Amino acid sequence: DIVLTQSPGTLALSPGEGATLSCRASQRVSTDYLAWYQQKRGQAPRLLVYGPAYRATGVPDRFTGSGSGTDFTLTISRLEPEDYAVYYCQQYGNKPWTFGQGTKVEPK
Amino acid sequence: EVQLAESGGGLVEPGGSLRLSCTASGFDFKTYGMNWVRHTPGKGLECVSSITSRSSNIFYGASVRGRFTISRDNDKNSLYLQMNSLRADDTGIYYCARSFNWDSPFDNWGQGTLVTVSS
Numbered sequence: 680d681i682v683l684t685q686s687p688g689t690l691a692l693s694p695g696e697g698a699t700l701s702c703r704a705s706q707r708v709s710t711d712y713l714a715w716y717q718q719k720r721g722q723a724p725r726l727l728v729y730g731p732a733y734r735a736t737g738v739p740d741r742f743t744g745s746g747s748g749t750d751f752t753l754t755i756s757r758l759e760p761e762d763y764a765v766y767y768c769q770q771y772g773n774k775p776w777t778f779g780q781g782t783k784v785e786p787k
Numbered sequence: 788e789v790q791l792a793e794s795g796g797g798l799v800e801p802g803g804s805l806r807l808s809c810t811a812s813g814f815d816f817k818t819y820g821m822n823w824v825r826h827t828p829g830k831g832l833e834c835v836s837s838i839t840s841r842s843s844n845i846f847y848g849a850s851v852r853g854r855f856t857i858s859r860d861n862d863k864n865s866l867y868l869q870m871n872s873l874r875a876d877d878t879g880i881y882y883c884a885r886s887f888n889w890d891s892p893f894d895n896w897g898q899g900t901l902v903t904v905s906s
Contacts, residue, residue: 722898774846778831781832
């Protein structure tokens with residue numbers, strides 16, 4: 680199974696700051712099929728970006744996905760108050776599909 | 788609007804069974820793959836089982852293979868997960884999630900249903 684390791688575990692930021700979240704795979708992700716999800720407390724995960732640089736419908740352009748092979752990044756250019764959440768990466772190119780353990784973005 | 792609504796969760800003793808349901812609306816259910824994903828304290832998010840649009844391909848995670856059975860009824864716009872021989876580490880929130888095809892991200896999720904396995 681592909682193990683996804685996310686870093687950092689927690690990111691403390693103020694609104695307006697930029698955020699860089701990392702997802703590293705234990706082996707190459709087939710066809711760069713890597714997605715990022717946002718989950719707020721008490722809510723279901725929400726697809727943000729996939730493939731790894733396509734934004735899902737309705738996702739603001741301050742969210743940008745990048746990377747290939749084993750190293751992927753989610754960048755939030757200017758943090759808005761509604762962006763405080765846990766972010767998960769997922770690879771969907773190799774069965775079983777696997778998720779990272781999450782990065783929590785919290786207020787500074 | 789795409790909507791997915793899970794039901795059937797609850798408290799069950801170890802070794803017991805539960806059947807989860809997911810009712811879909813707002814899209815052509817029979818053309819999409821569907822998935823069950825759980826969020827557990829021990830493993831975080833885990834894809835438990837997946838099924839293609841016409842049930843031709845089915846996947847089970849290693850931790851549930853032989854105990855859980857996924858199925859769907861396209862006439863009823865419904866997805867199911869029969870869970871047998873439940874264990875304490877099956878405790879968590881179970882989500883149904885939609886995917887366009889076998890190798891696609893999960894683009895819509897339900898709100899989840901809580902399964903608690905405890906004596």
